[in-house]
Amino acid sequence: MSDFFVIVMKEVRDLMRNKQIIVGMIIVPLILFPALGKMISFGMSEAKEETKVILVNFDEGKYGNVLISALKAAPNVTVTLIDAQTVQEAIQKAQAEGYNVVVIIPKDFSKNIEANEKTYVEVYAVFKGISAGIKESVSEGRINVVLQVLNEELAKLKISETVKGNPEAVLHPIDAKSYSVIQGRIVNVPPSVVSGIIYSQAFSIPLVLFIMISYVSQMAATTMAAEKENKTLETLLTLPVRRVTIITGKMVGTAIIALVASIAYMIGLKYYISSFSPENMTQIGITLKDLGLEMTPKGALLFGISLFLSIVFALSLAMLISVFAEDVRSASTMVSMIMMPLLFPIWILMFKDVSTLPLAVKYFLYAIPFSHPVIASRAVLLKQYGIVYAGIAYLLFISGAMLYITAKFFSTEKVLTAKLKWGKKRGAEK
């Protein structure tokens, strides 16, 4: 077995037995995230229960009954008609029998409609406790939908009595027919749906990258600083193994664990998000492929290379930073302090396309290695490979340089004597 493989295996084994890492990697994403999602979706499903309506009709004309029939026909609504003398009485009954909505049709309801006057319906939502109140607002929404439909129908009815022609056309003379043009191709999908799909993509890639890079660099810092803290580094550096093999072996071991952790996070996050947004794009049945935005094998490969190189950069930088720390805790703090400012600008890419940004901001983002996988993820969909190649060339240079600096640093004594003492320099003691 080669030295490199021996070091990778040891690193993976060592990290897998670290309780903190296991908790952060398995417990948090795979148990906590879905549990949180479940809690939210429980609240949602409660809200989806039947809206039980108590209805009191004080109206004497025909339109009161039309409304009652419309409500009875509405989905998820159960209507119980009662005789009550006052609003108070109806509410008391609703509370006693577990109804969540009381609807009162007033006395002059039909009369006003017939006289072309405005009328109203009273809707009382009964809050049982002080919770989020989703259920009550959903119930109100359902009643409003019924009223809206009824309004339309009544309006059409009145129009047909006075005007010739199609009442629908009189009421809504103009409709918009929406299409999207993607890369010169007309797609029969409204732009709002397209942007929804693109948005979910635009949002998820930077998020995935953010989690992954944070995880990778934290873990690299931990593994390096642990060598110092546990006093194993000196021994390691005197072994008959090339320093660059030691570093790359550690990097790969760390990257493997970080990859597993990132996958766990993705799964956890997917559960979390899907638990309260069931109407996601896949259910609508339109995918990026339908829009002509397909990732080709070539595109996937280029995106993979871009991602890989940015991870190499993160690993090298984190290892270099952690050399200056004395223990795991300070290494973790130092790495966060340096990585976060480098990672935050990629959030801009969540909301903006890089080509639409002012020149200074654009080049600032181009200079940050972590922007490139995000940019690449979009460019490969549009098959604009030029910018992807340029990004890969830049990453190849900057990640290579970072790796070289780190390896060089490890071949000097600084790896043992370097210490950052906020503003004060100190060498080794003996």
Place this chain on the structure above:
Amino acid sequence: MTAIKVENLEKDYGKVKALRGISFEVKEGEIFGLIGPNGAGKSTTLKILATLLMPTGGRAEVYGYDVVSEADEVRKLISYLPEEAGAYKNLTGYEYLQFMAKLYAKTGKSVEEMLKLGVEIAGLGERIHDKVATYSKGMTRKLLLARALMVMPKLAILDEPASGLDIINAYTIRQTIKRFAREEGVTFLVSSHNMLEVEFLCDRVALINKGIIVEVGTPKELKEKYNAENLEEVFMKAVGVKL
């Protein structure tokens, strides 16, 4: 053959001069002791020979290889035990030895042979299969010594091999060192501030104080020269402290 050759070695840490031009030689198969008080420059000398630190001046060779320009060659010959060393806590003692054996296996012996020897030197019994995190200081030290010796180095550099250990563990470790020098022909460079330990263990010693070597010789020669009963007395007289 000369195992170690040190010539005018100097080392500065910023303004602090840790070594001020020391020279000595160690012959193959010898147990050579570097003795002196804390901060005398023992660990620095050992770290330079172990290829961890760069000398500011002078040069050092291990079996003819320069420790700076031929560090890779030197690392194939040596085994270094730092004064304050640890092992990977999440691995078992056995896994730790196995990891090290795999990295050294190309130097001659097979992984299995090294492991067998390592387990024997460590003398931890069944505990060798427990995690290092559960070991006492003495157990960890024995595991680390086993790691250093099982690879059969041509030169073992041991910094305070028995420091902080109880009498039984310290005795066992010294016996092991002696046995390896006599039976296997391993050369040892040992540092200690325990002069009595060194007197028992070493064939020759160098007394070091404030970055300068004040005397080199066999314990017997030095005691005779200074008319002293033990090396402690020799040291005090050599550095000019009136008794």
